[in-house]
Amino acid sequence: MKINFVDLHKQYQSIKTQIDDAIKSTLSQTDFILGQGVEEFEQSFAEFCQAKYAVGVASGTDALFLSLKALGIGPGDEVITQANTFVASAYAISMTGATPVLVDINTHTYNLEASTVEKAITKRTKAILPVHLYGQATYMIPLLKLARKYKLQIVEDACQAHGAISSGKKVGSFGIAAAFSFYPGKNLGAYGDAGAITTSNHSLYNKILKLRNYGQKEKYHHLVLGYNSRLDTLQARILSVKLRHLNQWNRLRIQHAKFYNQKLSTLNPFVITPIVHQNVSSVYHLYVLQVKMRNQLLRFLNERGVNALIHYPIPIHLQPAYKGLGYKKGDFPVTEQLCQNIISLPMYPELTTKEIEYTCQTIADFYQK
Ligand SMILES: Cc1ncc(COP(=O)(O)O)c(C=O)c1O
Incomplete structure (x- = not known):
């Protein structure tokens, strides 16, 4: 696939x-x-x-x-x-x-x-x-x-x-x-x-x-x-x-996120699914997990045809373009830890149940190796 x-x-x-x-x-x-x-x-x-x-x-x-x-x-x-x-x-x-x-940012949201x-x-x-x-x-x-x-x-x-x-x-x-x-x-x-x-x-x-x-x-x-x-x-x-289609597309994204959450819940603590604050909603532009052994998982998914990505691998304060701001490694621990652990799974309205199931099964296979 x-x-x-x-x-x-x-x-x-x-x-x-x-x-x-x-x-x-x-x-x-x-x-x-x-x-x-x-x-x-x-x-x-x-x-x-x-x-x-x-x-x-x-x-x-x-x-x-x-x-x-x-x-x-x-x-x-x-x-x-x-x-x-x-x-x-x-x-x-x-x-x-x-x-x-x-x-730095809230650990959950x-x-x-x-x-x-x-x-x-x-x-x-x-x-x-x-x-x-x-x-x-x-x-x-x-x-x-x-x-x-x-x-x-x-x-x-x-x-x-x-x-x-x-x-x-x-x-x-x-x-x-x-x-x-x-x-x-x-x-x-x-x-x-x-x-x-x-x-x-x-x-x-x-x-x-x-x-x-x-x-x-x-x-x-x-x-x-x-x-x-x-x-x-x-x-x-x-x-x-x-x-004119945006509400429907957003509904589909939310539905896909729920299905991912459900499928991946058994993989905790290897995989932590997104947490949405009680007073807000998400339209899941990206579906981002925190995972153990992120780089290996990313390779495993890519090798099996799942195009997963990282948003974003390097925080702003550690980008060479912003050396001049004077920040250093360790200044924003939550952000820095996230950059090491996060992975974004395929997410778009037209994604199918089969595709989500395949992605989740591939993640499960990785941790059961
Ligand atoms: C959070 C955020 N801010 C700003 C931008 C910049 O938008 P654009 O690429 O349209 O200039 C983007 C998108 O790429 C973004 O994701």
Whole structure:
């Protein structure tokens, strides 16, 4: 058996006619830049996220960067985020000229906790950037309280968590702004790079609209220094089609995660299945286990056709690109231990019961060797 980590081909086949129509309509209208399809997608995505506004941009990284930039964050400022995330969460902070301040995460959820964040707050802190990692929403209430206490902004990194819920509300509706990635393999993925910012703050919304389009509101009238970071109309129309299926796709991911959990529960303590905080939901962008003998298991799975991966093998503070921040090995023990133990199993809506059973059986075979 050969099991892909994700299978975008299967997804395309299941919605081919709708996607092909969306592409054809863009080709015949030739409204490639900021066409009507962009605004239509922005409205439906804002509604999906329970936010007032959404702004389509070029990527999730730009969504984070432009949110921070619109908040006036720059050199001399600090933004707190977690040490175990995709590097872009930290890069976006660095791109503004501000300093990423890293903290360790909760052992069970792998997300930020208010008590650890509070210890990292200084006079220079301007914002907190929680990452809803692997698709699990961060428990936001304590972080919102903390932000209020210290007058800090919250920018959510929701790049992996389209549709996840924290205390009854969708991610993307908590921070002053939230960033989403539509990288092809995401729960909602474009056919290229794409991203969006959600916000319910009207003045921030207007700032971001200008920033993503050369600082202009009216063509050739440049009010502020801006960027070229627009969501292509073609991608927006593709995303509008896919957004209609997202709830169902997320339901399938959750169903697959439950089946994995059930099948793998007998392998404890060799295998620890994901733990979801009681006040939140996960949309399982990734299905991540903690396992014993991780590297050997990874090889064993790959040799038997199961494409398992690691998210992420090296934490931000130990990346050569961030040597300058001055962190060292041992600074974030939970994160560092996770990097040694975690493994991500194949996860996408079209995954079959047989494929999950085969993967779980292969893991069982490995520990019974
Ligand atoms: C947590 C996280 N933040 C930021 C990003 C950056 O998104 P993009 O690749 O669309 O720039 C990603 C996705 O790759 C991500 O997973």
